[in-house]
Amino acid sequence: MNITNKLALDPVTQVPQIDAYMRYALIAAEEMVGKQALEIMLHKNGMQRFISNYPPDKIKLSTDFTHKDYANLCTALIEFYGEAGKDESIRFGRIATKPALAKQGVFFNVASRTAIKFLPLSLQIKTVLESIKNDLEKLYKEIDHDVSVSIEDRGDKWAYIDRSCALCAGKETDVPICWGWVGTLSESLNWLTGKEFEIDQVECRAMGEKACVWEICKTAKK
Ligand SMILES: [Zn+2]
Structure with missing residues (x-):
């Protein structure tokens, strides 16, 4: 696998990232590779400004950095x-998602979490995916950015379709690389249902597709 930067401008690279999400990603990366290796990684990728300078723990759009920075961290x-890039990226996604879920209300409020548990499992999954989509739409509404996420019923799977994926913004490669989002979806689904699901990325913008697409099995892993 070889990840390069797209020659043509990818407009998704200019979409602002969310302060807290970049912070959680940096903390997760530090936990995984250690402070020193992360500093070297940030240096190598033109992200020196994040060294010992993580964004605030605020769920708001950043004025300082964009999806481009997020994609640089994920691909680094x-x-x-x-x-081991795939497995470790999934682990990274899960670690980086925990603090967002701990805030309860980033994706779901407590009351709805209890109510959702009475739904059939397939609808619980759909609710989680829609909550993520709705929260992103709410956040990006202030700058009139269409997050271009849709949820599709594909029989025994749900598809989460993102036309402005932050994980691969501006990148080019020959295999899907947005495994961090597999971790985010897994952690969010587990938080609500207590179960694990088979999740696969089947399309990737970095491969020239219009969207990044992940398919989630409607039944839990045994
Ligand atoms: Zn992607």
Whole structure:
């Protein structure tokens, strides 16, 4: 696998990232590779300004950095881990999602969490996916940015479709690389249902597709 920067401008690279999400991602990366390796990684990828300077723990759009920075961090981690890049990126996604879920209300409020548990499992999954989509739409509404996320019923799977994926913004490669989002979806679904699901990325913008697409099995792993 070889990840390069797209020659043509990818407009998704200019979409502002959310302060707290970048913070959680940096803390997760630090926890995984250690402070020193992360500093080297940030240096190598033109992200020196984040060294010992993580964004505030605020769920709001940043004025200082964009999806481009987020994609740089995600792909730097993939390169750091080499062969283990996929598994470690999923782990990274899960670690980075925990603090957002701990805030309860980033994705779901407590009352709805209890109510959702009475739904059939497939609808619980759909609710989680829609909550993520709705929260992103709410956040990006202030700058009139269409987050371009849709949820599709594909029989025994749900598809989460993102036309402005932050994980691969401006990148080019020959295999899907947005495994961090597999971790985010897994952690969010587990938080609500207590179960694990098979999740696969089946399309990737970095491969020239219009959207990044993840398919989530409607039944839990045994
Ligand atoms: Zn992507």
